[in-house]
Amino acid sequence: MSEAAILTEGLSKSFGTQAAVSNLNLQIQPGAVYGFLGRNGAGKTTTMRMLLGLVRPTKGKMRVLGLDPSLETELMRILERVAFVPQRKQLYGWATPAELVSMNKAYFPRWSDEAAAGLAQRLEIPMKTAFKKLSIGNQSKVALLLALAQGAEVLILDEPTAGLDPVMVDEILRTLIEDHVSQGRTIFVSSHHLGEVEQICDWVGILEEGRLLLEARLEEIRQEFRLVIVSGENLPDAPSADVVSAMTDGRFRRYVLAREAESFAAGLRGQGAAILEISPIGLRELFLHLVRKEAPCTPGNAGAKAAPVSSFS
């Protein structure tokens, strides 16, 4: 078992009394494409910034490429090999993209001029216009360009396609697959574009209020995860460990199963419930099921938090 590209153990961060990240355990293997999903404020950005030394964890351990970002000497070695696209893609307003590229180049011996030029062209970036005069989309593209041409082993991308039009998103995906995933580089990406995540990632982790609700291979989600819609009396909340989430929807209960959906349904049938549907569940639906706050099963309690039962595969 090779060393994980990104590892966290019990990683926690609190800002005052507010817990941004709680007890996060991640293990991202080299060459994996890991989609980090969650609502705004779930703690994705904080996690990424901890890995890059911008924020100090309150508790827990983290390693990037086997090195500890909280030690400055090791952090420097991490930063030589890791490319980062922050959420707020702010660069020096007075500089043109061409100047930003030549400034950035000097830090990274593995920088590829060819890749940079090719990418600048494919992403249609105006290289001679001052950064502050660029549109937000173009500014994001510049930030992406700087990271993608770096020749890094690990890419940590915080909402890289936010604000980009579909053609540009497509180009970015193509570049990621062709120039990075195919070269065995690790990608740790957070995004709200669930469709794109579903396409290129092989792992997903869903974060909510600082906690990892679910971590699974996308293949497993497609093959094993099922949505089971049931109607009946006295339906259980969390009847087995395979139940990822249970929600009430009018007269029905919607269960999301991580595996063994058929036997679960059979069990409920045995209790007299009627199974209306067993269907595969896409990433978007799974995500909404897990993080949306709906009324729990007890009556008269509308609007309170549903209690998702997390099942780790």
Add this chain to the structure above:
Amino acid sequence: MLLHLNASSGVPVYLQLEAQVKQAVAAGALRTGEALPSTRKLAAELRINPNTVARAYQDLERDGVTRSVPGGGTFVADGLPGLLKSEKVKRLRPHARQLAVEGRQLRLTREETMKLLEEELDKLGGQP
């Protein structure tokens, strides 16, 4: 590009790819000895993870639809010569069972079910 994906079909991507390659071979659109695009190229074109393509290619090779050459490259194999007739029948039987069961559940007559099968075979064209 011959291969494409349907994101909303609920069918895993690698299965879609396998099905499409098999269909193309069966219909004669992909001929024996023809090269399939490399894992990396196909993944980049379809904007999907190369592992998914690799998985599909592995399964296709296991099923004898394609073969890979030392030094790289995946090519359409020539029609499973190594497989016994009995093996081939064994492979097809679950699909036949499914067709029969579904036809019965939908209350189609035997003739109607057989007609469906014949129509699909006609559509494929190629060998009789």
Add this chain to the structure above:
Amino acid sequence: MYAWKCWRESRARFFFLLTMSSATALLFTLMQGVRERDGWWYFDRQAYTRDPATMVQLVSMMVLIGLWCSGFLSPLFLGATASGSEIEPGTIEYLWTRPRTRASVTWTHWCICLAEMVVVAVAPTYLAAAILGKLTGFWYFPLLLMAPWMTVIVGLPILGLTTLMTALRRSASGGLIYTAAVISVYVAVRQIITVPLHLNLPPLFAGPLVWLMNSTPFVPVNLAHPLFPWMGPFPWGSLMRCIFLAAAFPLAAQYLLKRAEV
């Protein structure tokens, strides 16, 4: 690289300060010879050659005053672009994820500012001195030549303070305002407490420069004397304080930034 970025970003301010200090130095030097005749200006070289020693002293004093102003302003404006100032605009997320330690970033900026301060102080003064010497034929003005260097040394604590305040306030404008505030408060408090507490806090900026002014005259009576016999006691204490603060402030900024979370 970062050094280039520091230069490029402070370029406009640097040229502004250089232009202002050069203009004032040249003005003070050349205006002595400007006279009016027949409704128009003309330049009277005689004004310089009539009493060269006095002219040199006069011009030196004026240039020195100009030097005080630019010497005070340049570290203030140049220091405001220290790395702490990138926190609020957000470019810090880029800067601090490059493989360079935060300390090296802080000190690189400081060095660039020092170089710029030297040019802003030395170039105009030496230019003025050269012109003065050429016009008067009197080439002895050691203190005028020493003055810009002392100005730079005295300006370094202000550079450090601006760097520190910028790190504290996390923005350029905040750093600038707070530095000005700290200096004003210090000067005011220093003035106020001398009476009730009989305490004479050291002056911030004035020490060596006042010494320069008080050392009379700029021209020695007896050239044969070793070194500079007319001078008052060399302000070692003041200069040591300056050098200490010049190092202490940026070190404090370095510590603050190392611990900072953004």
